[in-house]
Amino acid sequence: MSRLGETRIAVIGGTGDLGFGLAVRLAKAYSVTIGSRDLGRATDAAAKASTVARVRVEGKTNEGAASACDYAILAVPDLPPADLLSSLAEGLKDKLVISPIVPMVLSDGIFSLSPSPSGDSAAERVAKALPKSRVAGAFHTVPAPKLAQLGEELAYDVLVTADTREVYEQTARVVSSVGRLRPFYAGPLVASRLVEAFTPALLNVSRLNKLKSPSIRLV
Amino acid sequence: MSRLGETRIAVIGGTGDLGFGLAVRLAKAYSVTIGSRDLGRATDAAAKASTVARVRVEGKTNEGAASACDYAILAVPDLPPADLLSSLAEGLKDKLVISPIVPMVLSDGIFSLSPSPSGDSAAERVAKALPKSRVAGAFHTVPAPKLAQLGEELAYDVLVTADTREVYEQTARVVSSVGRLRPFYAGPLVASRLVEAFTPALLNVSRLNKLKSPSIRLV
Numbered sequence: 166m167s168r169l170g171e172t173r174i175a176v177i178g179g180t181g182d183l184g185f186g187l188a189v190r191l192a193k194a195y196s197v198t199i200g201s202r203d204l205g206r207a208t209d210a211a212a213k214a215s216t217v218a219r220v221r222v223e224g225k226t227n228e229g230a231a232s233a234c235d236y237a238i239l240a241v242p243d244l245p246p247a248d249l250l251s252s253l254a255e256g257l258k259d260k261l262v263i264s265p266i267v268p269m270v271l272s273d274g275i276f277s278l279s280p281s282p283s284g285d286s287a288a289e290r291v292a293k294a295l296p297k298s299r300v301a302g303a304f305h306t307v308p309a310p311k312l313a314q315l316g317e318e319l320a321y322d323v324l325v326t327a328d329t330r331e332v333y334e335q336t337a338r339v340v341s342s343v344g345r346l347r348p349f350y351a352g353p354l355v356a357s358r359l360v361e362a363f364t365p366a367l368l369n370v371s372r373l374n375k376l377k378s379p380s381i382r383l384v
Numbered sequence: 385m386s387r388l389g390e391t392r393i394a395v396i397g398g399t400g401d402l403g404f405g406l407a408v409r410l411a412k413a414y415s416v417t418i419g420s421r422d423l424g425r426a427t428d429a430a431a432k433a434s435t436v437a438r439v440r441v442e443g444k445t446n447e448g449a450a451s452a453c454d455y456a457i458l459a460v461p462d463l464p465p466a467d468l469l470s471s472l473a474e475g476l477k478d479k480l481v482i483s484p485i486v487p488m489v490l491s492d493g494i495f496s497l498s499p500s501p502s503g504d505s506a507a508e509r510v511a512k513a514l515p516k517s518r519v520a521g522a523f524h525t526v527p528a529p530k531l532a533q534l535g536e537e538l539a540y541d542v543l544v545t546a547d548t549r550e551v552y553e554q555t556a557r558v559v560s561s562v563g564r565l566r567p568f569y570a571g572p573l574v575a576s577r578l579v580e581a582f583t584p585a586l587l588n589v590s591r592l593n594k595l596k597s598p599s600i601r602l603v
Contacts, residue, residue: 275572284499321603324589349589350589351592352588352592355494356495356585359497362582363582366575366579367602370568370602373568373570381600381601382600
């Protein structure tokens with residue numbers, strides 16, 4: 166793993182906007198596989214991503230991508246069904262799993278975090294479903310539409326949660342490889358719900374102030 | 385009220401860091417009164433603020449300041465006791481009341497929002513305690529230490545919550561009068577808890593990345 170290019174990243178849900186954008190960006194530095202429930206959709210998205218990124222991106226089923234990776238990103242908008250996570254648990258054992266997931270509801274035109282009876286963040290729930298993986302939260306505030314546009318420099322700051330500095334540092338290297346994203350450590354997974362709250366807040370600000378895909382920088 | 389200078393702002397809790405900083409900054413454009421439970425502390429802080437701001441700042445009891453203002457800012461770190469709010473309710477009737485309040489707890493070195501059994505934000509709870517006032521949330525992410533240093537330009541963005549555009553616009557004018565703060569409408573009060581979450585997240589980022597008083601800008 167001395168060269169980033171030897172590290173394999175699976176983008177689970179890589180056919181969606183966020184996943185496709187991350188796959189395209191990460192393909193410059195990593196060996197990327199797009200995962201999907203449907204193999205045909207995965208290979209189609211991979212072919213398209215290869216064209217945009219000008220490097221080969223592979224397509225596999227989610228399970229296939231999970232088994233064959235070093236790191237995985239769960240690029241899905243909401244918490245995956247329990248059966249999907251449990252089907253990936255063995256393949257993702259001992260691996261870094263990054264959650265950009267922000268479960269949201271839209272009511273009267275206002276976004277909010279989906280109620281969480283336990284108060285747990287999405288990242289914490291992923292960690293509970295994948296107890297043998299090393300889970301981090303990141304990428305929540307990176308606008309998906311800008312990821313796939315390689316001309317966008319992405320000069321944004323990304324808050325990362327992880328239970329250890331080591332997992333944070335590993336995630337931070339992935340974040341740093343995308344455009345000009347700057348990672349900051351935002352605490353253990355228990356602090357993830359604070360970080361996940363930025364996304365619906367930014368969506369509300371976007372709509373109410375006619376801003377297109379705003380993100381944040383720390384100043 | 386054609387000139388800002390004729391508008392009177394009461395900074396309730398103006399002897400604390402955030403309140404003192406806001407009083408000093410707002411005194412350039414508004415007639416400012418610092419309120420405190422203790423009249424002596426209010427007049428002491430007002431004298432100090434007058435020196436820093438180079439314009440006269442008054443000091444009164446919280447009740448006196450509330451009665452004699454057009455707008456009030458509740459510059460207290462946590463939700464005030466119910467008796468304080470009820471003692472101010474009549475004086476603040478029909479007035480704009482701005483809440484920068486973020487109730488927080490610190491556990492194992494990590495800040496989080498104080499649990500809210502109802503899920504209500506501080507701003508919503510203020511609105512319930514002051515049902516005849518027009519309540520907005522703002523200033524949550526403006527670092528108090530930098531407010532009182534007039535050399536700091538404060539080029540930050542401020543998310544504002546309010547139940548009507550009119551209350552938002554009024555609050556936005558107050559925000560815009562402080563340094564280079566830029567207000568953005570972040571939705572009705574029901575969206576305030578998302579905005580309040582930024583503060584403990586930034587405090588965690590500050591401590592874990594050795595950043596001094598970080599704030600945010602939208603990009």
